[in-house]
Every structure is written in C-alpha cells, then in structure tokens.
Amino acid sequence: MNLLERYGIREGDQASLHKSLPVIGRRVITQVLEEAIFPHSxxxxxxxxxxxxELEWWVDGHFxxxxPGDLILVKPYETQSSLMGRLPLGERYFxxxxxxxxxxxxxxxxxxxxTKTLSEFIPRVISPGEEFKRPFLxxxxxxxxxxxxxxMISKxxxxxxxxxxxxxQQSYLKSVKVEHSAALSMINTVDHYILQHFDQVxxxxxxxxxxxxxxVHFRRKFQAVSSMSPIKYVASKKLQEARRLLTESKFSIGEIALELAFSSSQHFSSAFTKAFSLSxxxxxxxVKNAQTQLPLKKVSDVAAAIASKFPGK
Amino acid sequence: MNLLERYGIREGDQASLHKSLPVIGRRVITQVLEEAIFPHSxxxxxxxxxxxxELEWWVDGHFxxxxPGDLILVKPYETQSSLMGRLPLGERYFxxxxxxxxxxxxxxxxxxxxTKTLSEFIPRVISPGEEFKRPFLxxxxxxxxxxxxxxMISKxxxxxxxxxxxxxQQSYLKSVKVEHSAALSMINTVDHYILQHFDQVxxxxxxxxxxxxxxVHFRRKFQAVSSMSPIKYVASKKLQEARRLLTESKFSIGEIALELAFSSSQHFSSAFTKAFSLSxxxxxxxVKNAQTQLPLKKVSDVAAAIASKFPGK
Structure with a gap:
C-alpha cells in the first residue's frame, strides 16, 4: 500500500506549520509508482x-x-524528476x-x-544520516x-x-579537502567563463x-565541488541558458543552437529533450501556457499541470 | 576533580548565546563541596x-x-539553596x-x-528524562x-x-489526573483565601x-498540584509575606509575627530562620545592603554577595 503524507500549499493540503517550509511530507512506496513525478521546477x-x-533523482539533466541516509538538495528553478517519472520502492521524506x-x-x-548558505550550498548530495531524521520526524x-x-516545535x-x-556541508567539504570559499570561487570563475563563451565549444x-x-587535477577537484564532470557541467549550463532563451527570447530553435555552439539544431534538440523530457x-x-494559466507563486503546481498533459510518458 | 562549566552574566563568564537563557551550565562534583550554594533568589x-x-534542593523552606532524570523548576524570587549550602556528588545541568x-x-x-506557561507551571519537579538532556548537551x-x-543552534x-x-508538565498532570485549569483554580482559590486570612491560623x-x-481528599489533590501539604503551603505563603513586609514595611518583627498569626515572635523567628537560613x-x-550596593538587574549576584558574608554556614 503506497502512502503519501503531505502538508503544504496544494489544494486539499493541511497548511504547513512553518512559513519557510511551505511543504513537508513523507512518501512510502511499497508498489512501484509509474507516471508519478514528471520533470518540474x-x-x-x-x-x-x-x-x-534506493532512489535515482534527476536534476537538470543529471542523475x-x-x-538510505542520503539527502539531495535541489535549488529553486532547477528541473527535477524521478527516473522516467517512475517512483521506485522505498521510504522518503521531503x-x-x-x-x-x-x-x-x-x-x-x-x-x-x-538564504546565502543555501544558495551557495556546495554538494548536491549529502549524508546527514540519523541526525537529520529526528527533526524531520x-x-x-x-x-x-x-x-x-x-x-514552536516546527520552528x-x-x-x-x-x-x-x-x-x-562542512563535513563534505572537509572530506574532499576543499574550502567553501575556494569551491565557490572555482564555480564562479567557471560560470563566468561559460557565460562569456556560450557561443564556443x-x-x-x-x-x-x-x-x-x-x-586531471582540475577535473577531480571540480567534480568534488560540483558533483559533475566539467563537460557535463558546461552542457548543463548551456541547456539552462537554452531554457532561458526559449522563454525570454523569440530566437528560433536553430538560432539558439548556433548561439550555444551546438553542432546542429538536431543535436541541440536531442540534448535538450534528453535533459528535460520535453523538446x-x-x-x-x-511554459507559455503554464504562465498564463497559473499565478507565479504556484509554480510548483505547474509541474502537476505539465505532468497531467503527458499521461503517456 | 570538581568541574564547573558555566556561560552567562557573571563577571568572567562567556556571554550566553541566547538572551532568554542568561545562564547555562554544567556542574560535575566528584568531591563534596562544602559552603557552596547558599540561600539566594x-x-x-x-x-x-x-x-x-542524588540532590536535595531547597526552595522557599521546602526540600x-x-x-537522575529529575528536573526542578524554581520560579523568580523564590529562595533556593542546596542542603546546608553543601553540594553532594553528582552531575547536573542548570x-x-x-x-x-x-x-x-x-x-x-x-x-x-x-511567560504564562512558566508562571503557571504546576509541578515543582518533573522527569523529562533523556529527551531533555539532548538539547542541553x-x-x-x-x-x-x-x-x-x-x-541559531541555541535558538x-x-x-x-x-x-x-x-x-x-502535561504528562505529570495526566498521571495525577488533574487538569491544568482545575489545578490553577485550586491554587488561586487557596492563595486568595490565605491572603484574606493572613492574620488567622x-x-x-x-x-x-x-x-x-x-x-483527606483535598489534601491528596492539593499535594499533587502544589508538591506540598496544605499546611506547609500556608506556612510558605506566610513566610513569603513576611519577607515582603521585612523589606517593604517598617513593621517590627513582633508586629509582623502578630500580623501573620504566629503564636509568638520567637516562633516566627525560628520558622523564618529555618526556611531562609537568615533570621x-x-x-x-x-536585603537593604544588597539593594544599595548592586543594581537591580544583577540580583543573581546578590546571592553571591550574601553568601560571601556567611563563610561559616
């Protein structure tokens, strides 16, 4: 029997006790759920x-x-989903x-x-272990x-x-022998370089x-800091930029592919589709439909709206 | 080796991390401390x-x-001390x-x-057990x-x-089958009656x-609610009133004894001395000296000042 216990902001939810935690919940899956969690942000x-x-979680094109004991942190507006929308057996808190x-x-x-700490949070996945479970329970x-x-308890x-x-995070950084400020500076430098060279390979x-x-040394260090290889990181940044251009500009698909130095529109389309499960x-x-149908604050519901339109996926 | 780890507001203390917890600390006593904690409020x-x-703690004339696992709560301006100022072997958090x-x-x-909850707190001693130790640690x-x-951690x-x-407190009230409002109302009624009849036995x-x-029924119920027999409770209220009259009025000792229906000045003096370790x-x-020597906010230091004057006790 699958079980979802959820408190939050969706229709029918009992409101969350703490405004900074708009949604909290627990999900127990004893039978694999198909068509469950589609890409959303x-x-x-x-x-x-x-x-x-075990759980595979997909964030901006990366699995x-x-x-058990692991926790994944997804930042605002990153696209996430479970593997092919399928929720495997297990028990999770979110x-x-x-x-x-x-x-x-x-x-x-x-x-x-x-806000600063979470925005500059370095590892994607941490293992806070039992210590984390207690406040959650x-x-x-x-x-x-x-x-x-x-x-008061929720506070x-x-x-x-x-x-x-x-x-x-501190334990993680210590274990990979990286200082937070050095890690941030590495990511900022890379981000800045990518931004300046979007139109190049x-x-x-x-x-x-x-x-x-x-x-070799750079790749090892960068992987510890970003949980991604440099190449995957560059690809992910380019696809994020593509998403921005798709919603905020009127550039054609071909123009965007060129702008981001993809070898062809086809290559761009297939990379994009692989990453976000949508061409x-x-x-x-x-996004255009979602923006006009739903108020901005309920972007979490956009996911549900999008998901409901892709029953076959 | 005795150990005192203390954070707070006394001279030499590292300041407390949370303003509403002006003092926190831990005391490990491996050799009995004589002349340690004199009556103070x-x-x-x-x-x-x-x-x-094990610890005997004295609050307003009652031991x-x-x-282990017990916690005692002392309200503001109640007089407290350890047994004869002596600190027995043990480990305590305060x-x-x-x-x-x-x-x-x-x-x-x-x-x-x-504030309301603590002011109207019913039992004097509770057993929060291990659950309490964790936040303390x-x-x-x-x-x-x-x-x-x-x-943030301290908050x-x-x-x-x-x-x-x-x-x-809730568990305690449930165990003695008393409702908080009924308990409060019993204490308020008794307090009001005592106030109106200070000059009577x-x-x-x-x-x-x-x-x-x-x-018999009343005594059992009142004991559960106040952790004292009715007679001890009345005596403690009268001695509290005596303290007030001693500091706020110019009545003589004999007049105060009469006002509070003690059989004689001698009887009053001996009851007072037994309760507060001072005639x-x-x-x-x-109190007069302490008030003129120290600013009001440092009343906790008054205790130290008073104690230092009674090295023989």
Missing amino acids: MPFFQAIYVEKG YHLS LQFNLYEKHDDISPEEFSFI KLIEAHRNQDEMST AQFYEIFTCLYQA ITSSNLARLFNLSE PREYRNE | MPFFQAIYVEKG YHLS LQFNLYEKHDDISPEEFSFI KLIEAHRNQDEMST AQFYEIFTCLYQA ITSSNLARLFNLSE PREYRNE
Whole structure:
C-alpha cells in the first residue's frame, strides 16, 4: 500500500506549520509508482531524504543515485524528476524551503544567512544520516497532532534541519579537502567563463587553464565541488541558458543552437529533450501556457499541470 | 576533580548565546563541596536537571529530593539553596530563563505564551528524562564551539527545552489526573483565601471546605498540584509575606509575627530562620545592603554577595 503524507500549499493540503517550509511530507512506496513525478521546477529549495530503498533523482539533466541516509538538495528553478517519472520502492521524506518571502519568524540577519548558505550550498548530495531524521520526524508529528505547541516545535525543527544541512556541508567539504570559499570561487570563475563563451565549444582543458591546474587535477577537484564532470557541467549550463532563451527570447530553435555552439539544431534538440523530457518547442509552449494559466507563486503546481498533459510518458 | 562549566552574566563568564537563557551550565562534583550554594533568589526561572547522583534542593523552606532524570523548576524570587549550602556528588545541568525582558528573537505572542506557561507551571519537579538532556548537551556544545551557527543552534535548543518542559508538565498532570485549569483554580482559590486570612491560623479543614471536599481528599489533590501539604503551603505563603513586609514595611518583627498569626515572635523567628537560613533581622539588613550596593538587574549576584558574608554556614 503506497502512502503519501503531505502538508503544504496544494489544494486539499493541511497548511504547513512553518512559513519557510511551505511543504513537508513523507512518501512510502511499497508498489512501484509509474507516471508519478514528471520533470518540474519550483521556486523553492527542495530536500529529499532517503530513509529506505534506493532512489535515482534527476536534476537538470543529471542523475544522482541516492541510498538510505542520503539527502539531495535541489535549488529553486532547477528541473527535477524521478527516473522516467517512475517512483521506485522505498521510504522518503521531503520538504521545501521558501527563502524568497521574508516573514516575522526569522530575523533579517538570519534570513540572509540562511538564504546565502543555501544558495551557495556546495554538494548536491549529502549524508546527514540519523541526525537529520529526528527533526524531520518531530516536524511531521507536530503536523499530525496540531496543538498550541506545534508552531514552536516546527520552528525549532526548522533551525535543526538547517543546522544539519550546514554541518553536513562542512563535513563534505572537509572530506574532499576543499574550502567553501575556494569551491565557490572555482564555480564562479567557471560560470563566468561559460557565460562569456556560450557561443564556443568549451573543453576541460580550457577550464583547467583558468586555474593553472593539470586537466586531471582540475577535473577531480571540480567534480568534488560540483558533483559533475566539467563537460557535463558546461552542457548543463548551456541547456539552462537554452531554457532561458526559449522563454525570454523569440530566437528560433536553430538560432539558439548556433548561439550555444551546438553542432546542429538536431543535436541541440536531442540534448535538450534528453535533459528535460520535453523538446525545446514543447518546452516553450508549455511554459507559455503554464504562465498564463497559473499565478507565479504556484509554480510548483505547474509541474502537476505539465505532468497531467503527458499521461503517456 | 570538581568541574564547573558555566556561560552567562557573571563577571568572567562567556556571554550566553541566547538572551532568554542568561545562564547555562554544567556542574560535575566528584568531591563534596562544602559552603557552596547558599540561600539566594534571582529574577529568573531556574531549572536544574540531575544527570548523575542524588540532590536535595531547597526552595522557599521546602526540600525536594531529586534523582537522575529529575528536573526542578524554581520560579523568580523564590529562595533556593542546596542542603546546608553543601553540594553532594553528582552531575547536573542548570539554566536560567529570563522572561521579563523582551527581545527580538521571540515574537510577542510566543513571549506571552512562554511567560504564562512558566508562571503557571504546576509541578515543582518533573522527569523529562533523556529527551531533555539532548538539547542541553547541544546548547553547551554550541557555547563551547562558537561559530556562525551557534546562535541559531541555541535558538532551536531554547524552543526544544521549553517544549520538553511543557510536555513533561502535561504528562505529570495526566498521571495525577488533574487538569491544568482545575489545578490553577485550586491554587488561586487557596492563595486568595490565605491572603484574606493572613492574620488567622489556617487549617487544612478550612481550605477543604472551600472546595466541598473531605479533608483527606483535598489534601491528596492539593499535594499533587502544589508538591506540598496544605499546611506547609500556608506556612510558605506566610513566610513569603513576611519577607515582603521585612523589606517593604517598617513593621517590627513582633508586629509582623502578630500580623501573620504566629503564636509568638520567637516562633516566627525560628520558622523564618529555618526556611531562609537568615533570621528576620539579618534578612532585612542584608536585603537593604544588597539593594544599595548592586543594581537591580544583577540580583543573581546578590546571592553571591550574601553568601560571601556567611563563610561559616
């Protein structure tokens, strides 16, 4: 029997107890769910913690393999889904952080510290382990038995969860022997270079030269920092830029392919489709429809709307 | 080797990380400490949690026996000390709640909820057990390793500790089959009656009649609610009133004894001395000196000042 326990902002949900955690929930899958989680993005940070079973989670064209105790963090507006929309057996907790709307519960200093930390969060996947589960369980229990203590409990757990994430990041950086500021600076330098050279083919050795590192050394370091090979990272940045151009410009598919140095429109279309499960044309149309049909704050619902239109996938 | 780890507001202390927890600390006693904790009072709620060993703690003339896992809550301006100032072997955590000075970290609604709950807290001793130790340990660790996460950790633990106290109170009330509002109303009725009859001898049967209960039934219920027999409770209220009269009025010791229906000045003086380890006259003088020597906010230091004057006790 599959089970979904969810508190949040969708229709029919019991509201979340903490405004900065618009959605929290638990999903127990005892029979594989087909056609479940299609590619979607949302304006929140999302965290998925795997309690039992294995999970492949897809974020902006890259698959991450999660085992029990692992947690994956997806940043706002990144496209995510499960493998082919299929949810495998297992038990997972998930929550969304909303750090774009300030509210009274969090002081401005804390708000900017939390936002900055999450925005500059380095690893994609961390293993906070049992320490993370506890506040999650308390949070769900507080949602179940709502009484006069519930909001206070949820507030304490919000801080606990954030602290766990922060500390897991610190352990990760220590284990790969990278400093946070050095990692950020590497990513910023690479991002800046990619931005300046969108219309060119960018190789690992181009990027290694920026840091005066050998290609092998650079690749190892960059992989630790970004959880991706430099080549995949460049491809992912180019496809993100393609998404932007598809929604914000009137360039044709061919023009965008040229602009981003793809060898042909066909090559661009197939890379885009592989990454986002929609062709560039479908994507452009769907976003257009979604934007006119739904208010901006409910972008999480856009996913549901898009998914419902692709029952065959 | 005795060990005191303390963070707070006394001279030489590292400041507390959370303004509403002005003092937190841990005390490990491996050799009995003589002349350690003399009668004192402070403007904060204090909680002492026993981790190892047994502890007798004295609050306003009444001894409470604490075993590992027990926590005692002392309300502001109640007089407290260890047995004859002696600290027995054991390990304890302690903290003080300051709920008289608002600050930005706590919203006005929460502030009044917490203040009300602590002010109307029913049992004197609760057993929050292991659940309570965890936030305490985290809080002390946060004080030890101060970094950019520390204030956030301390905030989460402040809420956790308050939640633990609240839930332990609920369990206690359930176990003694008393509702919080009924318990409060019983105490308020008794308090009101005592206030109106300070100049008379008040018996258990006088009080039982207020609730149309048999004396035996009333005594059992009142003991559950106040952790004291009705007679001890009346005596403690009269001695509190005596303290007030000693500091706020110019009545002589004999007049105060008469006002509070003690059989003689001698009887009053010996009851007062037994309860507060100072004779009425000594108390009047010490408070006068303390008030002129120290600013009001540092009443916790008054205790140290008073204690230092009684090295022989």
